[in-house]
Amino acid sequence: MFLLKLLKRILPAVLLLILLNPGGxxxxxxxxxxxxxxxxxxxxxxxxxxxxxxxxxxxxxxxxANLGTVSTKMFGLMGTYGINKKWNVVINAPYVETNxxxxxxxxxxxxxxxxxxxxxxxxxxxxxxxxxxxxxLGGASxxxxxYIADYxxxxxxxxxxxxxxxxIADYQLGNFFATGSGTYTWRSNINVDxxxxxTTELHNTNQVQMPDLWYFNFRTGYRSDRxxxxxxxxxxxxxxGFDIRKNAMPFPSNTMNSVMIGADFKYTFKAAPGLxxxxxxxxxxxxxxxxxxxxxxxxxxxVLDFSHKTKHPNSTPQKTK
Amino acid sequence: MIxxxxxxxxxxxxxxxxxxxxxxxxxxxxxxxxxxxxxxxLGPLNPASEDxxxxxxxxxxxxxxxxxxxxxxxxTNSPAYVADLNEIKGYQQSLSxxxxxxxxxxxxxxxxxxNEIMRNLVAKYNIPPYQNPDGSYPIPSSTxxxxxxxxxxxxxxxxxxxxxxxxxAQYDALVACWHYKTLYNRPAxxxxxxxxxxxxTRTTLPAYPSEAGVLAGVTAEMMKLLFPDEVANxxxxxxxxxxxxxxxxxxxRSDITAGxxxxxxxxxxxxxxxxxxxxxxxxxxxxxxxxFVSVTTGLGQIAWISQDAPKRPPMLPLxxxxxxxxxxxxxxVSLRPGPPPSTGSDDMKxxxxxxxxxxxxxxxxxxxxxxxxxxxxxxxxxxGHWNAIAAADFIxxxxxxxxxxxxxxLLNITEMDAAVVCWDIKYFYFNPRPSQMDESIKTLTGLPNxxxxxxxxxxxxxxxxxILGHILPGRASAYMAMAQDAANxxxxxxxxxxxxxxxxxxxxxxxxxxxxxxxxxDGAE
Numbered sequence: 001m002f003l004l005k006l007l008k009r010i011l012p013a014v015l016l017l018i019l020l021n022p023g024g025x026x027x028x029x030x031x032x033x034x035x036x037x038x039x040x041x042x043x044x045x046x047x048x049x050x051x052x053x054x055x056x057x058x059x060x061x062x063x064x065a066n067l068g069t070v071s072t073k074m075f076g077l078m079g080t081y082g083i084n085k086k087w088n089v090v091i092n093a094p095y096v097e098t099n100x101x102x103x104x105x106x107x108x109x110x111x112x113x114x115x116x117x118x119x120x121x122x123x124x125x126x127x128x129x130x131x132x133x134x135x136x137l138g139g140a141s142x143x144x145x146x147y148i149a150d151y152x153x154x155x156x157x158x159x160x161x162x163x164x165x166x167x168i169a170d171y172q173l174g175n176f177f178a179t180g181s182g183t184y185t186w187r188s189n190i191n192v193d194x195x196x197x198x199t200t201e202l203h204n205t206n207q208v209q210m211p212d213l214w215y216f217n218f219r220t221g222y223r224s225d226r227x228x229x230x231x232x233x234x235x236x237x238x239x240x241g242f243d244i245r246k247n248a249m250p251f252p253s254n255t256m257n258s259v260m261i262g263a264d265f266k267y268t269f270k271a272a273p274g275l276x277x278x279x280x281x282x283x284x285x286x287x288x289x290x291x292x293x294x295x296x297x298x299x300x301x302x303v304l305d306f307s308h309k310t311k312h313p314n315s316t317p318q319k320t321k
Numbered sequence: 322m323i324x325x326x327x328x329x330x331x332x333x334x335x336x337x338x339x340x341x342x343x344x345x346x347x348x349x350x351x352x353x354x355x356x357x358x359x360x361x362x363l364g365p366l367n368p369a370s371e372d373x374x375x376x377x378x379x380x381x382x383x384x385x386x387x388x389x390x391x392x393x394x395x396x397t398n399s400p401a402y403v404a405d406l407n408e409i410k411g412y413q414q415s416l417s418x419x420x421x422x423x424x425x426x427x428x429x430x431x432x433x434x435x436n437e438i439m440r441n442l443v444a445k446y447n448i449p450p451y452q453n454p455d456g457s458y459p460i461p462s463s464t465x466x467x468x469x470x471x472x473x474x475x476x477x478x479x480x481x482x483x484x485x486x487x488x489x490a491q492y493d494a495l496v497a498c499w500h501y502k503t504l505y506n507r508p509a510x511x512x513x514x515x516x517x518x519x520x521x522t523r524t525t526l527p528a529y530p531s532e533a534g535v536l537a538g539v540t541a542e543m544m545k546l547l548f549p550d551e552v553a554n555x556x557x558x559x560x561x562x563x564x565x566x567x568x569x570x571x572x573x574r575s576d577i578t579a580g581x582x583x584x585x586x587x588x589x590x591x592x593x594x595x596x597x598x599x600x601x602x603x604x605x606x607x608x609x610x611x612x613f614v615s616v617t618t619g620l621g622q623i624a625w626i627s628q629d630a631p632k633r634p635p636m637l638p639l640x641x642x643x644x645x646x647x648x649x650x651x652x653x654v655s656l657r658p659g660p661p662p663s664t665g666s667d668d669m670k671x672x673x674x675x676x677x678x679x680x681x682x683x684x685x686x687x688x689x690x691x692x693x694x695x696x697x698x699x700x701x702x703x704x705g706h707w708n709a710i711a712a713a714d715f716i717x718x719x720x721x722x723x724x725x726x727x728x729x730x731l732l733n734i735t736e737m738d739a740a741v742v743c744w745d746i747k748y749f750y751f752n753p754r755p756s757q758m759d760e761s762i763k764t765l766t767g768l769p770n771x772x773x774x775x776x777x778x779x780x781x782x783x784x785x786x787x788i789l790g791h792i793l794p795g796r797a798s799a800y801m802a803m804a805q806d807a808a809n810x811x812x813x814x815x816x817x818x819x820x821x822x823x824x825x826x827x828x829x830x831x832x833x834x835x836x837x838x839x840x841x842x843d844g845a846e
Contacts, residue, residue, distance in 0.1 A: 062451075065630030104628055104756045106680060106763035106815070148688050189354050193692035196709060198699050202441035204358040204709065246469070247451040248699045249767070 029078065030090045030117040030137060031217055033170030033179045036082030039307035046278065048074045050295025055153070056287045058243030068102025070153050070291055078301075090117040093144060096156035105154060108147065112157040115141035117166075130173035139164035139185075150192040150208075152250035153291060159252070160187040160210045177230075178220040185213040190252060199242045199253060208253050211240035219264070228266040232282070235259050244289050254289040261285055274303040360437065360716070363429035365521040368721040372845075373526075375723040376500030379843040380493040381646060381730065382590045386500035389586040391579055394505055394529040397513045405573035406514050412568040413518050420568055421520070427565040428521035431536040432491060432725035433712055438540075438558060439487055440701040440708060442548050446475040447699055449633065449770070456631035460604055466549040473548065477777055478640045478740040480702040482600055483547045485646060485730075485737035486591050487540060492730035494539040494587035495532060495723040498580060502527040511570045520569040528573070532722045533566035534580025535587075542588030546595050598644040603637040610634055617751040623664035625753045625772040636771040641745035646734035647835040656742045656831055658824050661752050661774040669758070672818040676755040677762050680815035688765055691814035694778060694807040695766040703778050703807070704736035707785035710803065714793055727845050728792050732785060735836040739784035740777070742832055743825070747772045755818060764815035775825035776817045779808035783829020788836040804829070 036042055051071035054063050076094035083089060093114045099107040117139040124133035141162045149159035166183040187210040196204045214237040221230030241255035262282030269275045278301065283294040376386050395401045412420070427434055450459050450470035459470050466472035473479050507529040511519040537559040544555045563581065566572040572580075613635070617624035627633045645653060662668035679687075696703045711732050715725060752774035756762040769777070782804035790797030808822035840846065 102630065104762070104764045104768050104815075106683065106765050146685055148685070148692065150692065151688075189356060193689045194695065194700070195693065195706070196440075196444075196701065198441075198444040202437075202444045202701065203356070204360060204437065204440075205356055207356045209354050209356050245448060245699075248448045 038084045040082045041304045042080040044301030046076045046299030048297035050293045052291030052293040055291040066103035067100045073097045086121045088119040098154045110147045113141045135168035137166040159190040177223040181217045183215040232262045257288040259286040276301045365428035366430040367522045369719040371526045372721040380496045381489045383493045391501045423565045424569045440705045443475045443480045444701045477702040481704040481737045481740035484733040488730040488733035490591040492726040494535045494584045495726045498535045517570045528576045530580035531572035531576035534577035535584040537562045538581035538584025539588045542585040546592045599642040603640040605638045645738040673758045690810045691765040694810040697767045703781040735788045739780045739832045743780040776821040779822045779825025780829040782807040783826040784833040787833025791837045
């Protein structure tokens with residue numbers, strides 16, 4: 001309730017800058033150009049809700065009265081630690097709950113995958129009156145529980161272990177910034193409960209070959225120590241996979257592509273500089289073998305300072321200059 | 322952990338190495354992800370016995386093994402046969418890698434490979450049609466099979482029948498084939514001419530007519546009835562199988578040609594039966610669908626309703642009238658069990674409550690059992706699953722092709738008759754599903770669009786386990802345990818009441834016993 005009240009108070013200000021469609025638990029994470037200072041640990045929780053009624057079977061867009069609206073609630077615990085000013089570790093582990101508003105299919109819930117990113121500020125340079133910087137990230141994720149994967153669209157994840165490489169380029173000019181990133185994600189094969197399954201042919205094995213992914217993200221907007229307000233666009237491209245045939249069920253190795261747009265903010269309190277709120281929204285503008293999902297998220301973060309020099313936890317996560 | 326990373330990173334040189342590592346992170350682990358089927362690397366079929374007496378085994382539809390004449394083959398010293406041998410030698414001069422892999426694939430066993438191809442087709446076509454704009458559903462049409470919805474919708478009854486017709490026709494055709502093999506006794510090419518290599522198992526089984534040709538011909542011919550959209554693809558498979566047999570040195574062109582012709586003729590018998598077995602009327606009419614409801618409500622029972630949205634007509638409600646293989650239609654009725662608990666009774670309330678309790682907070686183990694046996698949309702169906710189970714065991718038995726065919730035919734005519742009996746029961750009682758009785762019940766797999774009592778999975782599994790347990794007595798208890806597991810999966814998945822599963826298993830076993838009767842009297846044991 002406290003959170004909601006706070007949100008209500010700051011929203012009008014934020015609305016001036018962004019269209020409130022808060023999106024992705026992405027702010028100040030593995031996707032942005034913000035580093036924690038040395039020995040600072042930023043801990044937070046993010047709640048997100050997304051849902052869709054329409055989805056794409058291959059390129060065929062439809063709804064399904066046997067599902068109604070499919071919703072996903074997620075609560076993620078996140079932590080970012082500044083090893084030093086150039087190296088950060090980002091950890092995230094969500095609890096996920098799915099539900100279909102119609103039909104008889106049982107929803108799923110459980111703890112999903114642990115992801116870990118190592119983030120390196122590799123290079124930065126003054127460019128004109130702005131600042132250009134380059135980040136290199138390596139990420140990995142691993143399922144924390146043996147939740148069911150082949151239960152789409154209601155499974156909470158795909159059970160694949162992943163390894164990712166990401167490059168981020170960021171330019172800041174005064175309070176304006178633009179960040180672009182590209183990610184390649186390798187996904188391990190998974191085992192399903194069924195002894196056989198059909199993709200474009202029958203496979204007499206329970207092992208499923210998982211296609212890799214490209215992911216591109218662009219975000220731009222206003223960024224100061226106190227407030228970040230940005231609009232985002234992302235493109236997820238599955239390299240290979242196959243389409244859901246008409247009226248068939250989705251499958252973990254489908255070609256899942258989506259283009260999403262959204263907006264995020266992050267507000268850091270003046271009175272309590274370690275405390276910040278994030279929020280955002282996103283919607284899917286184009287997709288293939290995915291739901292046309294729209295959602296929002298809201299979270300709170302707090303910075304703990306473990307450096308020996310400083311006694312008070314006062315460091316706002318900030319862009320290193 | 323963090324400390325370790327910190328110490329590594331605080332060293333500048335290591336930092337540079339980390340950059341390289343991170344950038345090539347995915348590449349480092351992008352090892353070969355390709356997967357292969359369980360039977361991809363089987364060696365060639367190597368029968369423990371050639372079953373030379375199989376020409377006298379009891380066929381299913383053939384009245385005599387020589388109903389269809391096969392002309393005597395040319396002598397092995399004739400110019401025609403020498404030309405045949407030269408064709409093989411020509412191929413064997415330079416076998417491409419692709420040709421060798423095709424030989425390896427097909428030499429593992431024709432019945433096995435065609436059975437796998439059938440399972441593939443069933444899975445491919447096992448998708449319910451998408452609704453029309455007005456909420457009605459289009460019905461696949463055998464007279465317009467390429468238009469959406471593609472013909473057929475190979476749901477469990479359709480699939481059971483398709484497997485049975487193909488397996489039955491393959492068996493009858495191989496009985497005839499074995500008859501002529503021993504009648505004419507023309508040896509394999511590599512036994513006639515030592516310069517012909519044997520890329521599959523060397524065998525003393527007579528080569529004329531070729532069992533590979535028979536299997537290809539009979540299967541391709543059956544597709545015209547069962548999967549008309551696939552005729553072209555299956556003809557290509559036929560060419561592949563026949564060429565592999567020739568290139569492997571197992572058969573000459575004339576062995577193959579005679580075999581294919583025989584196979585196609587035997588298939589005609591099954592096709593003729595199939596056109597008149599009432600399956601084409603199993604969809605029913607709106608008046609017939611409505612009649613099930615009025616009969617059931619007339620008896621004071623809650624009638625089943627479709628929980629698909631939009632509401633879908635019941636799946637093949639008149640499949641009970643399909644002509645079975647193991648017994649007559651009167652026996653179908655005699656195999657019908659007593660009624661389920663009355664929909665208004667306390668027993669029914671308790672049965673619903675049991676299902677509701679089971680699906681409230683399912684465990685992962687529970688879900689795994691449900692999904693393992695689900696065999697729903699886009700799969701090879703429960704009969705296909707039992708084909709997969711049987712094939713995996715038969716591979717270890719070193720059967721001849723004719724014994725493979727006989728055992729697969731026994732399994733599949735059993736499964737078809739199980740479907741007929743089960744569908745008779747389902748539509749006789751027209752009993753609602755647990756999720757119709759209690760809307761809070763959410764299922765752990767797709768809800769089938771037909772009445773509850775009795776469970777199709779249970780009937781299919783009880784029947785399959787019974788005949789397979791007869792064929793492989795050492796595995797009998799394992800098969801019955803699997804059948805129990807399959808039946809139970811429908812209860813814990815929220816699809817069925819307990820009584821649907823227990824009674825269904827018994828009905829299945831009763832059907833299976835008819836197959837056991839046949840098996841003990843077909844001359845193969």
